[in-house]
Every structure is written in structure tokens, then in C-alpha cells.
Amino acid sequence: MSGKVPVEISYLTSGLSWRAFYLGTLSTDEKEMRLKGYVRVTNNSGEDYENAQVRLIVGKVHLIDQIAQLAQQQYPFGRPGYAVYGAVGGAQRASGNKMMRMMNAAAMDASVAMEQAPKQVIKEGLSEYFLYTIEGTETIPNGWSKRLPSFDTAGVPVVNLYKYEEERYGRGVLRFLSFKNDEEHKLGETPIPGGMIKVFRSVNKEKNLSYEGQSNFKYIPVEEDVELNLGAVQTVVVEPTLMEYHTENYRFDRWENISGWDEVRDFKIEIKNTREIPVKVEIQRNFNTTYWKIKNSGEFGKYEKVDVDTVKYTLELGPKSQKTLNYVLTTFHGTRAEI
Amino acid sequence: MKTIKRLYSIITLTGIITVFAATAEARIKLVALPERLTTIIRLDNPQFTLIEEERVLTLQRGINKVDFSWNGVSIDPDSIRLAILTHAKDVTLLNVSYPPNESALVWEISSAGAWEEKVRVSYLLSNIDRLITYKALADKQETAVDFKSHLILRNFSGEDFEHARVLLDYGQAFERGINHEETKQLLFLSAGKVPIKKVWKWDAAIQAWDPEKINQNVGIPVSYKITNDDESRLGDNALWGGKVRVYQEDGHGSTILLGEDAVGLTPVGEDMEVYIGDSRDIVVTQRKMLDRKINIRYNSNRHVVLYDNEEQITTKIENFKDSEALLTLVQHIPGEWEMKRSTLKYSLKNANTLEYEIALAPNSEKELKFHYVRKNIR
Numbered sequence: 027m028s029g030k031v032p033v034e035i036s037y038l039t040s041g042l043s044w045r046a047f048y049l050g051t052l053s054t055d056e057k058e059m060r061l062k063g064y065v066r067v068t069n070n071s072g073e074d075y076e077n078a079q080v081r082l083i084v085g086k087v088h089l090i091d092q093i094a095q096l097a098q099q100q101y102p103f104g105r106p107g108y109a110v111y112g113a114v115g116g117a118q119r120a121s122g123n124k125m126m127r128m129m130n131a132a133a134m135d136a137s138v139a140m141e142q143a144p145k146q147v148i149k150e151g152l153s154e155y156f157l158y159t160i161e162g163t164e165t166i167p168n169g170w171s172k173r174l175p176s177f178d179t180a181g182v183p184v185v186n187l188y189k190y191e192e193e194r195y196g197r198g199v200l201r202f203l204s205f206k207n208d209e210e211h212k213l214g215e216t217p218i219p220g221g222m223i224k225v226f227r228s229v230n231k232e233k234n235l236s237y238e239g240q241s242n243f244k245y246i247p248v249e250e251d252v253e254l255n256l257g258a259v260q261t262v263v264v265e266p267t268l269m270e271y272h273t274e275n276y277r278f279d280r281w282e283n284i285s286g287w288d289e290v291r292d293f294k295i296e297i298k299n300t301r302e303i304p305v306k307v308e309i310q311r312n313f314n315t316t317y318w319k320i321k322n323s324g325e326f327g328k329y330e331k332v333d334v335d336t337v338k339y340t341l342e343l344g345p346k347s348q349k350t351l352n353y354v355l356t357t358f359h360g361t362r363a364e365i
Numbered sequence: 366m367k368t369i370k371r372l373y374s375i376i377t378l379t380g381i382i383t384v385f386a387a388t389a390e391a392r393i394k395l396v397a398l399p400e401r402l403t404t405i406i407r408l409d410n411p412q413f414t415l416i417e418e419e420r421v422l423t424l425q426r427g428i429n430k431v432d433f434s435w436n437g438v439s440i441d442p443d444s445i446r447l448a449i450l451t452h453a454k455d456v457t458l459l460n461v462s463y464p465p466n467e468s469a470l471v472w473e474i475s476s477a478g479a480w481e482e483k484v485r486v487s488y489l490l491s492n493i494d495r496l497i498t499y500k501a502l503a504d505k506q507e508t509a510v511d512f513k514s515h516l517i518l519r520n521f522s523g524e525d526f527e528h529a530r531v532l533l534d535y536g537q538a539f540e541r542g543i544n545h546e547e548t549k550q551l552l553f554l555s556a557g558k559v560p561i562k563k564v565w566k567w568d569a570a571i572q573a574w575d576p577e578k579i580n581q582n583v584g585i586p587v588s589y590k591i592t593n594d595d596e597s598r599l600g601d602n603a604l605w606g607g608k609v610r611v612y613q614e615d616g617h618g619s620t621i622l623l624g625e626d627a628v629g630l631t632p633v634g635e636d637m638e639v640y641i642g643d644s645r646d647i648v649v650t651q652r653k654m655l656d657r658k659i660n661i662r663y664n665s666n667r668h669v670v671l672y673d674n675e676e677q678i679t680t681k682i683e684n685f686k687d688s689e690a691l692l693t694l695v696q697h698i699p700g701e702w703e704m705k706r707s708t709l710k711y712s713l714k715n716a717n718t719l720e721y722e723i724a725l726a727p728n729s730e731k732e733l734k735f736h737y738v739r740k741n742i743r
Contacts, residue, residue, distance in 0.1 A: 143459075143475070144458070144459050169465025171463040172460055172461070173462075226415075226446075234417060235407075236415065237413050257412075263632065267714075269716055282663065282664040283664045283670055284670055300603045300632040300633060
């Protein structure tokens with residue numbers, strides 16, 4: 027056969043990258059959120075990609091080569107006497123979080139430019155990864171980035187969760203938005219790639235916005251809980267106060283030195299919600315020993331032991347309301363811990 | 366610096382891709398900027414200022430490319446949002462492109478018809494913020510204040526806002542323009558005859574115990590307490606933190622500055638405590654009258670392993686003023702302790718802090734004695 031033969035040339039190139047990015051818009055009552063996902067593709071490869079098909083891989087792909095380094099090699103497979111794959115033990119190995127593949131397609135027909143809807147991103151599982159294929163083709167000149175819509179889900183139920191944990195967050199209250207990547211939350215079809223989310227709130231019928239905060243989150247598998255940290259707030263206040271302290275049950279050894287004792291601390295925690303909407307508050311308390319007992323009183327909500335030295339109180343507070351919980355913590359020291 | 370912001374549309378039906386691919390390095394920027402219809406400056410988030418502006422785009426049927434660029438201003442590109450207002454169902458934002466080395470983006474918009482389209486562009490803008498200040502004018506008797514709060518709008522963003530609606534999360538909206546490098550003070554809260562409580566606070570951990578031994582006068586901090594509630598003609602919202610200046614009518618038609626303080630957020634129902642200065646007309650002298658070890662326990666080597674400590678404090682409070690005064694006396698007892706006797710009532714602020722509220726008659730003197738045991742000291 028002679029004549030023109032269509033061929034496809036494939037090669038690895040560097041300088042093409044992408045990141046996921048999200049915009050959340052809360053309803054006025056903050057019970058639901060419209061979640062829009064985007065992918066922003068950046069072309070710094072040195073080459074203009076015109077009418078290219080864009081496919082993105084979500085996952086951690088193991089690579090042992092630096093493509094840019096390979097491109098500069100004098101010989102494509104190196105030469106004898108020189109290491110081909112870097113140092114021993116893979117110290118120079120590179121792993122990519124995200125991969126991108128662009129394939130040049132045929133020149134676009136004028137009618138294609140008449141498209142009326144944002145392109146769909148087709149998501150499918152592929153081995154341990156997820157493959158995002160952007161419908162149709164894209165033109166991304168060298169140096170340009172392009173943001174493409176990935177999904178748009180309205181009415182995702184969310185919970186305003188406020189957390190207090192001195193050892194982790196200091197003496198302030200942090201605001202979280204929580205939901206789950208599952209069907210009940212109108213999500214759950216695919217994992218959600220990690221990225222930055224900016225959260226706004228719709229403040230009126232005209233859909234004017236208020237800016238609530240932003241958060242970076244990790245890759246969210248299907249069925250996983252999501253907690254978006256929107257930062258410190260002053261509108262929900264948690265104030266723990268040590269109200270009483272004493273020691274008791276001293277034990278002495280045969281030399282009359284102290285060998286054991288108990289420490290009893292009476293804590294009061296005041297929780298105030300100054301917001302116009304109901305909120306959920308989680309308070310974690312960490313103890314400096316694994317030998318303890320606790321007695322709760324007041325409005326302590328749901329109490330649970332998180333681990334060997336941590337407990338958690340979860341409370342629901344109505345709009346502009348406050349609650350007080352109390353607990354008496356007894357810790358056992360020395361020989362008292364052995365009982 | 367004058368901002369150059371262009372918002373314009375490049376309209377073609379076909380061949381746009383070629384045009385862009387060929388002219389990516391030097392995009393044409395010549396279409397006149399559509400006037401802003403309305404602008405909202407939203408200041409409810411203390412860290413970030415959100416701008417919303419409405420403009421009218423002239424769209425053609427098919428694909429439209431709209432360029433939004435900004436120079437000399439700091440806009441978070443990821444925060445830029447475009448909302449279609451007039452034909453929300455028939456106009457769709459397809460994607461956003463970002464040219465290299467420019468503060469700009471290009472929206473690709475699909476329109477089902479050729480028409481004027483009102484859109485709302487929102488973005489987070491840096492270097493424009495607000496401060497809150499309070500001014501309290503006390504009457505001669507120091508029983509109430511005229512309470513005003515101002516919003517200080519500071520615009521160093523690089524952007525001029527000829528007309529804007531300025532909003533906090535509560536209070537009235539302001540219809541004001543503000544130019545770059547301009548600062549505006551706007552009154553947004555005013556309440557007359559807000560009751561105040563004047564309090565003097567002496568803290569044993571801060572103030573000197575024996576003023577006679579000090580060459581200079583020992584001042585006792587004086588504060589005004591304003592409760593953020595209905596009775597105070599306040600209480601609709603939490604009061605944001607800010608600087609408070611307190612003045613007083615001098616009885617001659619003028620006012621005197623009594624002092625100023627920085628306060629934090631005051632939730633509804635809570636007190637705003639404004640420290641205005643020190644008083645030298647109330648004198649507190651405190652002395653420890655007893656300090657001894659008791660209940661000593663030794664080990665077999667005759668070393669002390671555990672003991673209690675018995676202590677007694679006597680406090681003399683003198684009011685040299687011709688008026689009554691309410692003194693808060695703060696005492697601290699570290700560790701584990703037991704009160705044996707106190708001549709005045711106290712309230713427990715926490716395990717180691719006691720507060721005595723002592724009402725003092727004009728030109729009077731009071732004495733407090735309290736006797737306690739610190740326990741199980743090693």
C-alpha cells in the first residue's frame with residue numbers, strides 16, 4: 027500500500043499539570059450547599075495544544091523518571107556506565123499525584139463552536155485511579171490555564187460544626203462544614219480529588235453572596251466523611267473553667283514517702299451560640315494520663331470516649347442560646363493507678 | 366494608583382479558537398468598559414472583603430469570549446465568580462481561561478440569543494477593609510452614655526468605587542462611593558442613654574499591696590461596663606471588637622476625654638468592659654498577717670513530704686471620693702485550698718481566683734479579713 031497513512035504518535039511530556047478547585051454556596055439557612063467542582067489545567071509544556079482531548083488521572087501514579095530530565099538526555103536510554111534510573115533505593119524517584127494526557131484531535135468544525143452546554147467530564151474507575159475525560163476537545167496554548175467544570179451538585183445537606191480542642195486548635199473555636207461523599211448527600215458517584223474550596227453563602231433572594239471562608243481538603247473516597255475547616259470564629263464561644271481542684275487518697279510507702287494519690291478537678295464549660303442559626307459543637311478534652319474516671323453533669327449532650335485519654339462532648343445549640351456542662355475528672359497517680 | 370479594569374466581550378461565532386491561538390501573546394483590548402450598574406462592598410468577614418458588581422454584557426448568539434482583567438489591584442483569581450442574571454437558563458458559562466503572565470481571565474459564554482445580559486461578578490479584593498470604633502459620651506453623673514459606633518472604611522485596594530453599597534453583617538447599608546487611598550467614617554449604630562456601671566478593680570496579682578511603700582501614687586483601674594442587651598437599647602447583635610473612646614460632659618457645654626480602650630467582640634447579653642484610666646481616690650492596702658506550715662508529714666528520713674499552709678490576709682479599703690464606688694477586689698490562692706473564714710462574701714471565678722464586690726460609701730473605709738489553708742503542698 028502506498029500513499030498517506032494516518033498515524034498516532036504518543037510521547038510523555040512535562041509541564042502539563044492540573045489541580046482540582048471547588049466553589050461552595052451555602053443556602054441562607056446554611057442547611058444545604060451547592061457544590062461546584064472544577065479542574066484547572068495548566069500548559070507550561072512549551073507547546074500549544076490545539077483541539078486536544080484532555081484526560082486527567084486522579085491518583086498517585088508511581089514514576090521513576092523525571093520527564094523533563096529525560097528530554098534533555100543526550101541519548102534516549104543513556105549510555106553504559108551511567109545510572110539510568112537515578113540513585114539506589116529510588117531516592118530520586120518521583121511520584122505524581124495527578125497526571126494529564128492530552129491528545130491532539132482533528133481540527134474543530136465550526137459547528138462545534140456552537141455548543142451550548144459546559145462540557146461533561148466523564149469519570150471512570152481505572153485500576154487504583156480515576157480517569158476524568160473531558161468531553162470533546164480543548165485548546166490550551168502554551169502558558170495558559172483553563173478552568174473546566176467537573177460537577178455541579180445542588181442541595182448537598184451540610185452541618186455547621188464548631189470544634190474546640192485546646193491541644194489542637196488553641197483556645198479558639200474553629201468552624202467546620204461537614205457532609206459525606208455518599209448518595210444521601212447527592213454525591214458519592216466518584217471520589218473527590220483534593221483541592222481548595224471557597225465557601226460563600228447566599229444572603230437573599232437576589233442571591234447576593236457573603237464570603238464564609240476557604241479550606242484545603244484531601245482526596246475524599248466514596249462514603250467518606252468530609253470536614254471543611256473554615257477557620258477560627260468568634261460567633262461561637264467555648265469557655266472551659268477549672269472551678270475546683272483537690273487531691274485525696276494519699277498512699278505512702280514503707281519509708282513514708284508519697285507513693286500514690288488522686289487529683290480531682292471540677293470543670294465548668296460554657297458554650298455560647300451568638301448566631302441566628304442552630305449549630306453543632308464538638309468539644310474534645312485530653313487528659314495527661316490514661317488512669318482516670320469522669321462524672322458528667324449539666325447539659326453535656328452526647329458524651330463519648332475517643333481514645334485512652336480523650337473524651338468528646340457533642341452538643342446541639344439553638345439560635346442565640348447557651349449551655350453549660352460540668353464534669354469532675356479524677357486522675358489516679360503512682361500506686362493509685364495500679365488499683 | 367488608578368485601576369485599569371476591562372470587562373469586554375469579543376464576539377464571534379466561528380474562528381475564535383484560531384484567533385486566540387494565534388494572538389495569545391497579544392490579545393486585543395479595545396472594547397469600552399461597560400459601566401457598573403451596582404457595586405456591593407461586603408465587609409462581614411473581618412479577613413476578606415467581597416466585592417459584587419453588576420454590569421451589562423452585549424452577547425451574540427453562540428459562543429462569546431469575555432475578558433476580565435485587573436491591574437494594580439490584588440484579586441484572588443480563584444474567588445472570581447460570574448453569575449448570569451437576565452437569561453440564566455439560556456446563557457451558560459462554559460469555561461474560564463487564564464492567559465500567561467497577566468492578571469486576567471477569559472470567560473467562554475454560550476448564549477442562546479443576541480441580547481443585553483446583566484451579570485454579577487464577585488471577587489475577593491485585598492487592601493480594602495473596615496475598622497469598628499465606638500464613642501461613648503457619659504453624663505455628668507456617670508450613670509449613662511450616648512453610645513455610637515462608626516464603621517471606618519479603608520480603601521487601599523487600587524480600585525475606585527464611584528457608587529457602592531457597603532454592608533456589614535448587621536446594621537444599615539451605606540450607599541457611598543469610595544476612591545482608592547480614601548478612608549471614610551460612617552455612623553452605623555447609635556443608642557442614647559445606655560446605662561453604665563462604673564467599676565474599680567484591684568487585683569492582688571497586679572497592684573502593689575502597700576501603697577505607702579511606693580513613691581508614686583498607686584492607681585486603681587477604672588472601667589465602664591456596658592451590657593449588650595435590650596435594657597441598654599442594644600442587644601440586637603454581637604458588637605464587633607474595636608477601639609472605644611469615652612468622653613464625659615463637663616457641665617459647661619463641652620466634653621472631656623476620659624480615656625480609650627480596645628475591646629473584643631461582645632456577644633449579646635455580655636458586658637463590654639472599657640478601661641478608661643486609674644483612680645487615686647480609692648486606696649487599697651493589703652497585708653499578710655499569718656503564714657505558717659501545719660499538718661506536716663515527714664518520711665523516715667525526717668524530710669517533709671506533705672504539709673498544709675495556713676494564711677491570713679487583711680485588706681483595708683479607703684474611699685476618699687465624695688461619691689459611692691463599687692470596687693472589685695480580685696484575690697488569688699494557688700493550688701488546693703480551703704477557706705476557713707472570710708468577713709465579706711466572694712464569688713469564685715475559677716479554682717484559684719476569688720472576686721469580692723465591695724460597695725463603698727462616700728468617704729468611707731472597709732476592712733476585709735480572710736483566713737484560708739493551702740493544702741497538700743509537697
